[in-house]
Amino acid sequence: MRVGLLTMALLVVGACSSPDLPADGLGTIVEVVDGDTVVVDLAGHRETVRLLGIDTPETVHPDRSVECFGPQASARLRLLLVPGSGVLVTRDVEPRDRYGRLLAYLERLSDGLQVNMALVERGYAATLHIDPNDALRQELAAAESRARAAGLGLWAACGGPHEPLA
Template sequence: MKALLGLAVAVILALTAAGINAALPRNQTGPEPAEGKTTQVRVTAVVDGDTIRVETRGGRQLGRVRLLGIDAPEVAHPPEPAECYADQATDLLEELAPVGSTVELVTDTAQPNRDRYDRLVRYVDHDGLDVARELLAGGAARRYEADQALAREESYSATADDAQGTERGLWGTCREPGDRSWTSS
C-alpha cells in the first residue's frame, strides 16, 4: 500500500511539475521572478536615459545603476551622435530621479546583480513612483528584453505597448527618414 501511495504521489508531482514548466515562458527556467532587497540611496548624477550614479546615504559611492527592464536611446559617444530622443529621455530621468534625491533600489530575484558593464541592475523607485515605468509611459524608453522574466513584466509591457500605440515620446518623434535607429546597450 505504501508503495502504491508513493507511486501516486510521484506521478502527481511529475504532472504538476510538467504543467508548471509548460506554463512558464520559454526563457523562464528558474523560480518565479520576485522583487527582492530594497536599499535607499542618494542620486549623484544622471548619466543618460536609463543610468544613474548613486551613493549610500552615508556618502559611499556605489557607482552606476542601470534601470532594470528598459532601454533608452544612447546619448552622444563621439564620434557617434546621440540617438533620436536621447536628450529628452535623459531630461525626463533627471525630473523623475533628481540629483540629490533619495531613491529606492530594488533587486529582482530572477535578474543578475550587475550587467556586462559592471553597473548595478535595479528597479528605481522615487516618491512612490516606479521610475522606469514612468519613462516607458512617457515614450522615453522601450522595454529591454531580459533573458529571464521580470517581477514587473506585466506592468512594463502594458505601459510600453500603450506608449507605442499612442505614439508618445520617441514613438511619435523618431520616425523621420534619417533618424538614427537605436539598439539595446
C-alpha cells in the same frame, strides 16, 4: 498596490544575492548619466545603476552617435531624479550587466513613483527584456503598448528607439 507588493518581494530576493554587493535599499541620486543610467550612493558606496527592463535612445555611448529622442529621455530622467533625491533601489535576479553596472528598478521616495515604469509610460523609453530579470516584464510591455498606441515620445518623434538623430 501590485508594484508595491512586487517591490517588497524583490527586496527579499535581492537580500539573498551576492554578499559583495551593496544590499537593496535606500539610496541617494548622485548623478544622471543618460536616460537609463544613474549614479546612486548606497550606504556610502557609489554605484552606477542601469535601470532594468528599459532602454532609452543613446546620448553617451562610446560607439554610437546621439540617437533620436535621446537628449529628451536624458532630460526627463534628470527631472525625475535630481541629485540628492532619495530612491529605493531594487534588484532582480541578475545583479550586474557586462559593464559592471548594478541592474535595478528605482522608486522615488518622495512620492513612490516607479521611475523605470514612468519612462516607458510617457514614451521616453522602450522595454528591454534580458533574461532572467523579468519581475516587471508584463507591466512594462503593457505600458509600452499604451505609449506606442498613443504616439507618445519616441514613438511619435522617431518611430521607435535607436534611430539616428536627424
